[in-house]
Amino acid sequence: MIPVLGYEGRRVAVLGMGRSGLATALSLRAGGAIPVVWDDSTEGRAKAEELGYEVCDFTKAGGFDGIAALIVSPGIPHLYPDPNKVIAAAWAAGVPVDNDIGLFFRSLGSGDWVDFDTPPRVIAVTGSNGKSTTSALIHHILSENGTPCQLAGNIGRGVLDIEPPVDGEVIVLELSSYQTDLARALTPDVAVFTNLSPDHLDRHGGMGGYFAAKRRLFIEGGPDRCVIGVDEKEGRYLANQLVEGPEDSRLIRISVAEKLAGSGWNVFARKGFLSEYRKGKQVASLDLRDIAGLPGAHNHQNACAAFAATRALGLSPKTIEAAFHSFGGLPHRSQLVGEKDGVKFVNDSKATNVDSAQKALEAFSRIRWIAGGMGKDGGIAALAPALGSVVKAYLIGFSARDFALQLGDVPYEICETMEAAVALAAREAEAGEVVLLAPAAASFDQYPNFEKRGEHFAALVEALL
CATH class of the missing domain: 3.90.190.20 (Mur ligase, C-terminal domain)
Incomplete structure (x- = not known):
């Protein structure tokens, strides 16, 4: 697990005792904090008591006295359509609200890293559709290349449940809008935006709030490299906000709707072929048509995103192409x-x-x-x-x-x-x-x-x- 740092000897509230909440409480305890928990269901509270955690109804008078922070599980509304009553009580008490993603980025580094030849890096993937396949594909490419890596977040293990990273490791995170919206720390090395379409609008107060939740990963996170799908206006807007000029190589644009021109770094797929262009010149081309694990244009977009993210880490096109062919796809996704x-x-x-x-x-x-x-x-x-x-x-x-x-x-x-x-x-x-x-x-x-x-x-x- 990743021990949570910065709360040694302090009481930290945890709201929600599902997979995320239980992992958070365990990581807080491992880092020296004192987790105090609550779940709106009697079953969740009973589970917490069985595990030896103090259970407290934070909505009662003085419930947040002596509490350093409130950590909220991603499924619990914190703003729209209405904030959970425990979150509202934290606001009233002036207690900062965070989630496990924020704790992860805050706690990931450790003193051991000074001895590493290559510090661990994080690739974070968000978007409306394709983020699970893209995350899994990135993880598969890295694994096939012999790079130590772990997959976590909205897919697989919770972010605090992973093993402490080793020298040169890459952590691949799938992040939903629920997770990016509330995290107080977001600092990936590479951030990926696949696409945007209406979803979870009640939770975000409309399309603008939904996009704003995704946008936080890039604007507030300050990643070294960004991979942005530009087939929707929101992606084009985001890409424009991230660059200092047409040749800014910190941004990689991806598309399955058009051939991308210009002097920047572009990756696109048309008629089953993936192309990479840099400074107006083609530097790689891959045939996606016979890759069984990536059927259809939507999976070609996922391939473009994974290709761009792993190219940003320095992998070669041939290495990536070989891994594409051995990718079996994800259950329940084509x-x-x-x-x-x-x-x-x-x-x-x-x-x-x-x-x-x-x-x-x-x-x-x-x-x-x-x-x-x-x-x-x-x-x-x-x-x-x-x-x-x-x-x-x-x-x-x-x-x-x-x-x-x-x-x-x-x-x-x-x-x-x-x-x-x-x-x-x-x-x-x-x-x-x-x-x-x-x-x-x-x-x-x-x-x-x-x-x-x-x-x-x-x-x-x-x-x-």
């Missing part, structure tokens, strides 16, 4: 579950919003589409331009009938359950088609999370195969 009689079954359960579902639909040509769940504002109306590849839709969950009204001329079946949808789609699919789970909706009507939804789809497919 994951090929299997194939039978020329029909492929692909699990993209992580496509919980319209933008990510559109990218999944654009990756294949003839699709038997399984969609539905707890739909978000606007349903799937915005997906109309991407439905030309859909042979038939198989609709499940709470929003199945609402989705049906927005499909236009696309044939559909109301299946209600995953079992019925998989069985019917598999029976009707023909050679050359793809049975694709890309729900364009949250999972909470039928599943506790998108992982369980994807696992159910995969289990049903494997039974068929």
Whole structure:
């Protein structure tokens, strides 16, 4: 673990006793602090007491007396739609509020680093879509290259749960807007912005607040190098704010929408080929078309981001290309579950919003589409331009009938359950088609999370195969 520094002998409040909160309390204790905890659920409080932590209701009079800081788990609202009552009480008491990401960056360095030939570095990845695949791909490239590395944050282990880094190690962090929004310290060596599309708007008070949460990693973090997706106006705005001039090599722009020109450092993918340009000249080209773990334009964007981030660390294009070919992809993200009689079954359960579902639909040509769940504002109306590849839709969950009204001329079946949808789609699919789970909706009507939804789809497919 990473012991939290700076609070030795002081009482530090921890709100939320899930994975993040428990790791935070343990790291605080390891660093000499005295964690005092609270969870809004009786189960969470009971778990904390079993582990020997002091439990305190900080909303009561004097609850924050003698407390040095409040550390908040990422799932707990701290501003919109309304701040948690414990956070509001901390504000009133003048107690600083932070999260585990802030503690991580504050505590990562240690005296041992003076003896390292190469100090450990951090690559932090944020954005609306693709950040998990991009983070995992960066980690895979480094691992294949023999670079010691760890993957943490919004994927895999909690940031304080990782091992103290060794000489030359690279820590790859996936950071959500919930994590970047509140952290009081953000100091990555390389920061990556994949893209931006509407998501979590209630939590951030609208699109402006959502973008502002992402932007903090770059403006307040002061990374040595930034990799910025410029296919949306927010990315172009952010890129412009980070440079001192057209040839500023601290910025690497990436795109899958256009060939990037200019005298800066650019990486883009068009028609399945990734190109790197520096000072107006091409310095590398990679063929992405036959890389099984990175299908579709959205994964080509992830490839551009990972390529740029690892190039920023000095890896060669050939080394990166070789690692691309051995990357197996992530579960629930354009994951090929299997194939039978020329029909492929692909699990993209992580496509919980319209933008990510559109990218999944654009990756294949003839699709038997399984969609539905707890739909978000606007349903799937915005997906109309991407439905030309859909042979038939198989609709499940709470929003199945609402989705049906927005499909236009696309044939559909109301299946209600995953079992019925998989069985019917598999029976009707023909050679050359793809049975694709890309729900364009949250999972909470039928599943506790998108992982369980994807696992159910995969289990049903494997039974068929």
